[in-house]
Amino acid sequence: MPQVLELDQVSKDYPAHRAVNGVSLNVGRGEFFSLLGPSGCGKTTTLRMVAGFEDPTTGQIRLNGAGIEHLKPYQRNVSTVFQNYALFPHLTVQQNVEFGLRRRAENHIGQRVRQVLELVQLTGKESRYPAQLSGGERQRVALARSLVLEPDVLLLDEPLSALDPNLRKQVRAELKNIQRQTGITFLFVTHDQEEALSLSDRLGVMNGGELQQVGTPQDLYLRPRTHFVASFLGLVNWIDGVGVRPEATRVTKQPAQAGARSLPARVVQSIFLGNCVHVEARMDAGQTVVAEVSRLGESFSEGEAVDVWWQPGDELTFE
Amino acid sequence: MKRLRAWFLAPTWAVMLCLFVAPLCIILAYSLLTRGTWGGISRPWSIESYQRLADPIYLGILWRSFWIAGAATILCLLLGFPLALFISRSGKRKNLYLSLVILPFWTSFLVRTYAWMFLLRDTGLINTVLQKLGLIHDPLPLLYNDGAVILGLVYGYLPFMVLPLYAALERLDRNLLEAAADLGAKPWVALTRVVIPLSAPGIRAGTILVFIPCLGAYLTPDLLGGGKTVMIGNLIQNQFTTARDWPFGSAVSLTLMAIVLVLLLAFVRREEGGLV
Numbered sequence: 094m095p096q097v098l099e100l101d102q103v104s105k106d107y108p109a110h111r112a113v114n115g116v117s118l119n120v121g122r123g124e125f126f127s128l129l130g131p132s133g134c135g136k137t138t139t140l141r142m143v144a145g146f147e148d149p150t151t152g153q154i155r156l157n158g159a160g161i162e163h164l165k166p167y168q169r170n171v172s173t174v175f176q177n178y179a180l181f182p183h184l185t186v187q188q189n190v191e192f193g194l195r196r197r198a199e200n201h202i203g204q205r206v207r208q209v210l211e212l213v214q215l216t217g218k219e220s221r222y223p224a225q226l227s228g229g230e231r232q233r234v235a236l237a238r239s240l241v242l243e244p245d246v247l248l249l250d251e252p253l254s255a256l257d258p259n260l261r262k263q264v265r266a267e268l269k270n271i272q273r274q275t276g277i278t279f280l281f282v283t284h285d286q287e288e289a290l291s292l293s294d295r296l297g298v299m300n301g302g303e304l305q306q307v308g309t310p311q312d313l314y315l316r317p318r319t320h321f322v323a324s325f326l327g328l329v330n331w332i333d334g335v336g337v338r339p340e341a342t343r344v345t346k347q348p349a350q351a352g353a354r355s356l357p358a359r360v361v362q363s364i365f366l367g368n369c370v371h372v373e374a375r376m377d378a379g380q381t382v383v384a385e386v387s388r389l390g391e392s393f394s395e396g397e398a399v400d401v402w403w404q405p406g407d408e409l410t411f412e
Numbered sequence: 413m414k415r416l417r418a419w420f421l422a423p424t425w426a427v428m429l430c431l432f433v434a435p436l437c438i439i440l441a442y443s444l445l446t447r448g449t450w451g452g453i454s455r456p457w458s459i460e461s462y463q464r465l466a467d468p469i470y471l472g473i474l475w476r477s478f479w480i481a482g483a484a485t486i487l488c489l490l491l492g493f494p495l496a497l498f499i500s501r502s503g504k505r506k507n508l509y510l511s512l513v514i515l516p517f518w519t520s521f522l523v524r525t526y527a528w529m530f531l532l533r534d535t536g537l538i539n540t541v542l543q544k545l546g547l548i549h550d551p552l553p554l555l556y557n558d559g560a561v562i563l564g565l566v567y568g569y570l571p572f573m574v575l576p577l578y579a580a581l582e583r584l585d586r587n588l589l590e591a592a593a594d595l596g597a598k599p600w601v602a603l604t605r606v607v608i609p610l611s612a613p614g615i616r617a618g619t620i621l622v623f624i625p626c627l628g629a630y631l632t633p634d635l636l637g638g639g640k641t642v643m644i645g646n647l648i649q650n651q652f653t654t655a656r657d658w659p660f661g662s663a664v665s666l667t668l669m670a671i672v673l674v675l676l677l678a679f680v681r682r683e684e685g686g687l688v
Contacts, residue, residue, distance in 0.1 A: 146590055166593040173594045179587035183609045192605075193595035238595065 097122040097278050098143065098246050103152030105138050112138040114302040115152070120246065120280060125272050127281040129289040129325070130299035136282045140248050143280065144173045156245055172239035173248040177255060178231050180223040186210070186234050187219040193242045209241040212271060229260050240275060249281045253288060265292060286326050290314065298322045323409050330382040332356070336409035342384040342401065344372045346391060349402035358382070360397045374401055443662035451656030461663035470647070477644040480558060481626035484565035488573040488622045489615065491566065496577035510578070513571050521568060525635050528564055529555060556638030564632040569625060573618040580614025620679065624672055644668055
């Protein structure tokens with residue numbers, strides 16, 4: 094896959110602190126790449142440096158092989174979908190989507206706007222103002238406004254966080270769909286690990302301004318390189334320095350399978366979650382673990398003596 | 413509850429009735445009477461004062477007032493917009509700069525207008541300095557002309573333009589400017605396509621707050637314009653003092669009010685939200 098965006102040892106210093114510290118990453122053409130991390134980890138600053146709203150203190154950013162650090166935002170062929178959408182309130186949907194095309198004095202503006210509005214399913218809303226749209230519709234206008242420019246990279250800054258949770262899952266599916274259909278490279282910033290895992294071709298996990306690990310969702314979930322990556326992507330039971338995911342942790346009343354590692358424990362509580370059950374058990378050493386078990390299997394009651402066990406292959410190990 | 417509301421509103425109603433509605437009715441009555449022999453008013457009722465307004469002399473004064481007030485308003489807008497934009501972007505210093513904008517109000521407008529006379533007159537500071545530097549031989553005619561009046565009005569009413577503009581620009585979402593740049597708009601385009609349209613309520617409010625008092629100004633044209641630059645405010649003042657023609661003065665006042673009202677309605681009608 095040819096590289097469309099390359100970050101080479103990019104850092105950003107603010108007077109009081111270093112927001113981004115030596116981040117290097119490559120994004121391939123047509124890839125859906127996510128930057129995942131807690132708030133303040135530097136992911137948004139990284140995105141803003143690619144957009145041109147912030148200048149990197151050191152390092153290089155290349156778009157199609159050419160350095161763009163010195164270009165103004167309006168000179169870069171990237172486009173941003175803002176967290177609050179930043180739609181122009183005085184312009185209609187049509188005028189918002191046209192805005193970028195008019196700045197470039199492009200041809201067939203009407204036709205291209207029609208096509209992109211069809212893609213995001215906003216046909217018929219051309220003459221509405223942003224204030225007359227629902228949250229989901231505004232989000233799609235913001236997306237259309239950037240997509241219509243066919244940018245080399247589309248930058249998305251937590252675009253789903255302002256939507257209510259039910260809508261979020263639906264929009265997530267649409268977003269992935271649109272990315273596949275258009276083939277445009279997406280650089281997606283989020284703090285929601287489920288979002289990042291389900292949408293991305295590859296993702297990078299950031300913490301404290303540093304990029305901790307880059308890989309496919311499976312790579313990062315199953316083979317995290319640091320404690321932070323392991324914990325951020327999902328629950329981990331830490332047992333004697335070894336990490337085991339709840340779904341790989343077994344709780345049984347019978348002794349463990351041969352070859353498994355096993356510890357005696359007592360059930361603290363059993364939490365019914367609908368599609369599965371979380372059994373919380375305390376080992377004799379005092380540690381508590383959570384095991385995700387099928388609701389169709391055994392049921393457990395408080396105080397019951399059980400074996401907690403897991404296969405050595407499911408252990409998360411770190412260098 | 414209703415009673416309490418009535419009690420709280422009573423003082424305002426009293427003030428409005430005694431000091432606004434009643435005088436307005438008196439002025440209306442005066443404007444429809446005839447000038448008394450020794451000033452004041454007398455019968456019969458007539459609309460002659462209003463008919464006299466059609467005289468080219470008075471129409472000329474009206475026209476002159478409009479263009480001077482209009483020029484002052486446009487200059488206030490041109491000077492005030494960059495200033496308001498600058499203040500709205502100044503972070504922690506915003507409050508300091510806003511205080512500086514308001515600072516002149518601590519001194520009487522009359523005193524400040526006199527100060528301009530000292531600066532602008534033939535033997536004033538500006539002419540003296542320019543002559544000492546040898547840049548000019550004869551003093552420049554800086555005072556007692558339209559330019560001096562416009563200068564005085566711009567100086568006096570600039571804060572009324574800056575403050576509503578600042579309020580509008582302060583509310584502007586910074587992300588919108590980034591979005592404009594992101595979509596390929598150079599700074600000038602972002603200014604004309606995004607910033608100015610979105611600060612329209614502030615522009616409208618500032619324009620009204622500057623234009624209306626400028627239209628009725630009499631102190632500034634009187635002091636800085638000398639006898640030459642007569643605006644409608646001076647005409648009204650003259651009718652009540654020197655000319656002792658109260659009915660005509662009243663008629664001019666009411667006509668000015670009516671014109672302002674019509675303009676205001678036309679101006680505000682365009683925005684459903686109202687004045688600001």
